[in-house]
Amino acid sequence: MLSLAVDRLSKTYPNGTVALNRVSFSAQPGEGIVLLGSNGSGKSTLLRCIVGLEKPTSGRIGVGNSQLETANACQLRQLRQQIGIVFQRFHLVANLSAFHNVLQGSLGRSKGPRYWFPATAPKQERDRVMQCLERVNLAHLAQQRVDTLSGGQQQRVAIARMLMQDTSLLLVDEPVASLDPKSGREAMDLLWDIVRERQLTAICTLHQLDLAKDYADRIIGLRQGEIQIDAPAHILTDRE
Numbered sequence: 001m002l003s004l005a006v007d008r009l010s011k012t013y014p015n016g017t018v019a020l021n022r023v024s025f026s027a028q029p030g031e032g033i034v035l036l037g038s039n040g041s042g043k044s045t046l047l048r049c050i051v052g053l054e055k056p057t058s059g060r061i062g063v064g065n066s067q068l069e070t071a072n073a074c075q076l077r078q079l080r081q082q083i084g085i086v087f088q089r090f091h092l093v094a095n096l097s098a099f100h101n102v103l104q105g106s107l108g109r110s111k112g113p114r115y116w117f118p119a120t121a122p123k124q125e126r127d128r129v130m131q132c133l134e135r136v137n138l139a140h141l142a143q144q145r146v147d148t149l150s151g152g153q154q155q156r157v158a159i160a161r162m163l164m165q166d167t168s169l170l171l172v173d174e175p176v177a178s179l180d181p182k183s184g185r186e187a188m189d190l191l192w193d194i195v196r197e198r199q200l201t202a203i204c205t206l207h208q209l210d211l212a213k214d215y216a217d218r219i220i221g222l223r224q225g226e227i228q229i230d231a232p233a234h235i236l237t238d239r240e
């Protein structure tokens with residue numbers, strides 16, 4: 001389990017847009033946090049800073065015992081391996097099977113070879129891929145190309161890939177944005193079951209208060225790059 005500490009984090013883009021302004025919070029191991037905010041409030045920027053895809057203008061980010069801003073390239077790579085990400089647009093390899101995409105998750109864990117042909121992966125790895133696909137109820141579609149799957153199914157492949165990576169900090173960017181309401185709820189149910197099962201520290205961005213209230217332990221509300229509210233989910237009302 002990993003803790004996360006964000007300390008007075010600011011990000012101003014080169015064009016002058018202030019995306020984050022002195023954002024501070026820390027996540028305890030095993031805590032499920034929803035980062036709630038409308039479009040443009042800075043949610044994606046914050047996630048990208050945490051994984052090191054974006055360089056903050058100022059402030060500090062601690063993951064476990066490491067500080068992101070002082071990490072060298074090698075340490076940064078190791079840090080990123082400890083962070084599972086489920087992107088809004090899934091970032092799957094379209095022309096590969098579900099099985100092959102999930103297998104790529106193992107790349108995050110080791111310096112092992114890239115498996116161009118899934119059949120060349122050790123049996124143990126292949127068994128684990130099937131276990132991860134079974135966990136998201138997709139074992140029956142393992143051999144299907146992901147670009148022939150529905151949005152909800154593609155997202156489950158992305159979740160299985162994250163499981164394969166076996167991290168303890170999970171970042172989820174707008175998991176319901178590309179799904180219809182029913183699939184969205186199913187996706188949140190599955191994600192949150194996994195967060196509980198694996199005791200993951202999770203940060204999930206959303207822009208819907210009703211979903212946030214139903215799933216989060218804690219809600220951090222972001223508005224124009226600043227934290228407006230940071231509270232246990234159950235004390236928020238519909239008018240917030």
Ligand code: ADP
Nearest residue numbers: 013015017019038039040041042043044045046
């Ligand atoms: P959210 O994820 O909540 O929609 P973002 O983090 O994507 O918010 O964006 C926060 C603000 O930063 C917005 O005003 C957005 O237009 C701006 N922004 C995001 N990415 C860039 C970029 N690469 N260059 C300039 N401005 C950006």
Ligand code: ADP
Nearest residue numbers: 044047048053086087088089090091173174177
């Ligand atoms: P969006 O919020 O635009 O739908 P995603 O949620 O798919 O984007 O991804 C979040 C951000 O991270 C995007 O701005 C994307 O450019 C960036 N990103 C995603 N995957 C990678 C990657 N593998 N390497 C570098 N940047 C990435």
